[in-house]
Amino acid sequence: MIFIKINTNNQKKFIYQQIYTEIRKLILNKKLLTDEKLPSKRKLAEELGVSINSVSNAYEQLLAEGYIYTIERKGYYVEKITKFENPNECSKQMDFPPDLREKHTEDKSAWLSLSHMTADITMFPFKEWMKCEKMAIKNHGKELSEIAHPQGPYLVRQTISRLIARSRGVVCEPEQVIIGPGTQPLIRQLMSMQKQNTKVAMENPGYFRFYQLLENMNFRVTPIPLDEQGINVEKVEALNPNFLFITPSHQFPTGNIMPISRRIEILNWVVNAHDAYIVEDDYDSEFKYGTDNIPSLQSLDRNQRVIYAGTFSKTMLPSFRISYLVLPIKLLREYKRHYSSWIQGSNSLNLFTLHYFIETGEYAKHIKRMNHHYENKRKQLIQKLRFRFKQDITIQDIPAGLHFLAEFQTNKTYKEIEAKAKEEKLEIYSFTRFMLKEIPAYENKIMLILGFATIREEDIREAVERLYRVIY
Known part of the structure; x- marks a missing residue:
């Protein structure tokens, strides 16, 4: 008993x-x-x-x-x-470390955002996307029930290769396209194939997430300064890295567009260097206002030395998690050797839906609509900033992308600016976030990266007023 x-x-x-x-x-x-x-x-x-x-x-x-x-x-x-x-010890309940405790997501309904990292969800054609999703379910039931090819479904890679050939001049076969759930994991895959003594160089200022990723992978990462035309070629040649990460079509975060002469200089360097590659991060090149898109650096490459990185996070929604690399033949062979048993990380249903979204012309319509929408918001934001701040603001007014660099005359420090922005419920990001090494000390001025993707047109005036109170 x-x-x-x-x-x-x-x-x-x-x-x-x-x-x-x-x-x-x-x-x-x-x-x-x-x-x-x-x-x-x-x-x-x-x-x-x-x-x-x-x-x-x-x-x-x-x-x-x-x-x-x-x-x-x-x-x-x-x-x-x-x-x-x-x-x-086992029976005692573990005291969870305070530094690992996560806070519940703060209610940000009263906040206004001038973030560079977002996209405007209000304009996304969900009805058309869902129609394409139904087509994907109807036509690809077998593929959806199986593990996809390590590089992503061939049909989708074929569609992407045709798209970037038309829009960006990228020269590639579908076999060269690697699809993944974000550019970061794709870069991790790429760099995991490299030797530990590989030298890496990046633009400074530049994309800190890549810098941190590569540092955590124990690569020697050297930030290289910019001049008015882009990354300093002389310093690149002096370092002679194996991998050079750049954003030539819309430098991140300054927004500068690399002119053709500098592009040719960079390509001449990589051809003459031993076992070197350029990673071209083309993160938001679809948005160009007033003129046609700038052709990709990869489109000028005749020696298979440029790795093209693209994403749909800016043109559609970041939460879809669809990015891709276009690998040169030599690296593609290495990739297949390393990742033949890799399980594709992107959602197959989203990938096939994307295929139909592009093929039916809905993607092109969406890009055209968003270009017009973002151009209007960009103009309004710049106009209201200049009216409010007058001679105390300098804007790098480059008509491309979803953000621009603005310099303000102020006696406040970056730390004070960030604290005041939180108090005003205004999401902004300072230039210091993107300085990979030494942060220069500017007297009586600060620089901000101002995005305009998610701010509603009717909220722009209020956002500028909040920013004024933050700066002064």
């Missing part, structure tokens, strides 16, 4: 769960010994005043987890359980 308590009025736990929990506790506390026979299901059910099914379910769960064993026609017995080495 075993003594356990069952509460038949407990609506949070089923009867069988209570029986299971109580018997498990008796076994772990050695109140039931190894090889001790348990009461029959019928007998225990009578003692507890419950159904035989409840006891049977409890015994089956204990059996499945290894707490008991059964001998045919004899019954159930207690299994030999390995002891915990530090029972007192």
Whole structure:
């Protein structure tokens, strides 16, 4: 006979769960010994005043987890359980470290955002996207039930290769396209194939997430300063890195567009360098206002030395998690050798939906619509900033992308600016965030990266007023 308590009025736990929990506790506390026979299901059910099914379910769960064993026609017995080495420590509830404790997401409904990292969800054609999703489900049931090709479905890679050939002049075959759930994981894959003594260089200021990623992978990463035309070629040649990360079509974060002469200089360097590659991060080149898009650096490459990185996070939604690399032939061969058993990380349904979204012309319509929409918001924001701040603001007015660089005359420090912005419920990012090494000290001025993707047109005036209070 075993003594356990069952509460038949407990609506949070089923009867069988209570029986299971109580018997498990008796076994772990050695109140039931190894090889001790348990009461029959019928007998225990009578003692507890419950159904035989409840006891049977409890015994089956204990059996499945290894707490008991059964001998045919004899019954159930207690299994030999390995002891915990530090029972007192194990039984004590762990005190969770305060530095790892996450705060609940703050209600930001009263905030206004001038972030460079967002996209405008209000303009996305969800109805058309869902139509394309239905087409994907109807036509690709078999592919959706299987693990996709490590590089992504061939059909989708073919569609992407045609798209970037038309819009960016990228020269590639579908086999060269690698799809992934973000540019960061794709760069991690790419760099994981490289030797540890690989030298890496990046623009400074530049994309800090890449810098941190590569540093954490133990690569030697050298930030290289910019001049008015882009990355300093002389310093690149002096360092002679194996991988050079740049954003020629819309430098991040300054917004500068690299002119053709500098592009040719960079390509001449990489051709003459030994075993060197350029990673062209073309993160928001679809948005160009007033003139046609600037052709990609990869389109000028005739020696298979440029790795093209693109994403749909800016043109559609960041949450879709669809990015891609275009690898030169030599690196593609290496990729296939390293990642032949890789499980594709992007959502296959989203990928096939993207295929139809592009092929039906909806993507092109969306880009055209968003270019017009973003251009209007950009003009309004710049106009209101100049009107409010007058001679105290200098804007790098380069008509491209979803952000611009603005310099303000102020006596406040960056730390004070950030604290005041939080108080004003205004999301902004300072230039210091993108300085990879030394942060220059500017007297009586600060620089901000101002994005305009998610700010509503009717909120622009209020955002500028809040920014004025932040600066002064």
